[in-house]
Amino acid sequence: MHLVVASGKGGTGKTLVSTHLAWLAAGRGLETVYVDADVEAPNGHLFLAPAVEREERHALPLPVLPAGRCVACGACQDFCPYHAILVLPGTVLVFPELCHSCGGCVRVCPSAALSEAPHEDGTLRAGRAGPLRFLDGRLDVGEPRAAPLIREVLRRIPSGVFAVVDAPPGASCATAAALSGADRALLVTEPTPFGLHDLRSALRLCRSAEVPAAVVLNRADLGDDRPLREFLDAERVPLLAAWRYDPDVAAAVARGELAARRVSWLREAAERLLDVCLAPAEVARP
Amino acid sequence: MSGRLALPVRDGEGLQARLDAHFGRAPAFVVVDPDGTEPPRRLVNDGAQAEHGAGIGAAALLLRHGVTAVAAERFGPKAEQALRAGGVALFLAPGGLTVAEVLERFRAGTLARHERKVY
Structure with missing residues (x-):
């Protein structure tokens, strides 16, 4: 089962929820992996302190033009929907920050003038925190696209295990990548207008990805939760837990x-949430 | 000098069109012949609303139409790189001027050159 913990708004408690669910599940003897897919700011390792067993660099192919064969026909430029390649008299400009590494330009080139060279964009790590397996990805500073690295992190999830995926905030390509292959999503929110606004986006994303979603309300007593509850009722989205603000929790998080x-x-609340998450039929509502 | 000068414009027609402040996101370009033989032409910037790469798309459009000089208030970094690589001369002109006003300054040689930034 792949459970993706997402939020829309950042700072609502994705990592608090996902690390606890994974840690408690592993503590029950369930083969579990915690997957930090928030590759632009991975922080699950701070709480789980895994022993890293493997670390490797990740790279994407980028087009390069060795001298000689280009006839400046423009086929590559016409093909690229991202304007990542521009044909000029005597040269071809590649804009790496726009390239999506699809390889199309290389394939459509009638002169076979373009080739591909690897461009490193991040690091993948695998390890263990006691009985809990651990995976994360870390995007290099300045790299514009998180989705390819996220997909690579997800590909390393062993088959047949309970995977808890800590997704990036927002509702962009990176979050969509983290949701791919998910059996269900937990959306962590807070009782604020921003929390509700971004939850709507995240819920739309889950629906377009056909991933059933349920909600966890964090810091439930810090704000007015009525608009959220009305929204969830109207949209028929289950609210699985409401955790109150506790300075002792905040202090523990601050200490890592x-x-x-x-x-x-x-602990009791997270155990109850895990029970619900592991009983999928209760949660599912496409 | 011979060549074609392109200006990003936001509204108006021909020589009365007004300059858009930004090169890559302008809805259209007016291409003029400073030597006076060709009538002004309007090119729609299809990529103006593109999520990424609007400036590169605009540069490609102008290069296809034989543009040799561009005047704008601001150029994005990738548009600037593309235009310079294509051998286009870059000039600065404040948004809001009409094409006719910019053309006059260009002919008089008073339009400021957009210098290459040194990082």
Whole structure:
């Protein structure tokens, strides 16, 4: 089962929820992997402190033009919908930050003038935190696209395990990449106008990806949750948990600790949430 | 000098069109012949609303139409790179001027050159 923890708005508690669900599931003896797909700001490792067993660089192909064979026909430029390649008299300009590494320009070139060279964009890590397996990706600073690295992180999820995927915030290509292959999504939100606004976007994304979604309300007592509850009722989206604000939880997070190690109500609440997540029929509502 | 001068414009027609402040996101370009033999031509910038690469698309459009000089208030970094690589001379002109006003300054040699930035 692939459970993706997403949010829309950043800072609502995706990592709090996902690290706890993964840690508790592994503690129950379930073969579990925590997957940090928030490759632009991965922070799950701070709470789980995994022993890293493998680390490797990730690269994407970019077109390059060795001298000689280009006849400046423009076929590559016409093909590229991202304007990543521009044919000029005597040269071809490639804009790496626009290229999506689809390889189309290379294939449509009638002179076989273009080839591809690897461009490194990030690092993949695999390890263990006690019984819990751990995967994450870290995008290099300045790289514009997170989705290819996220897809590569997800490809490393072993088959047959319970995977808890910590998604990037927002509702962009990166979040969509993290949702691909998900059996269900947990959307973590907060009782603020921003939380609700971005939850709507995240919910639309889940629906377009045909991933059933349910909601966890974090810091439930810090704001007015009525607009959120009305929205969820109207949209028939289940609210699986409402966790209150607790300075002890905030302090544990600030120290980089799993808060449930010290805060018993949170541990009980996270165990109940895990029960619901592992009983898929209760959650599913396409 | 011979060649074609292109200006990003936001509204108006021909010589009365007004300059858009930004090169790549302008809805259209007016291409004029400073030597006075060709009538002004209007090119629609299809990529103006593109999520990425609007400036490169605009540069490609102008290069296809034989443009040798562009005047605008601002050029994006990729548009600038593409235009310079294509051998286009870049000039600065404040948004809001008419094509006729820019053309006059261009002919008088008073239009400021857009210098290559040194990082």
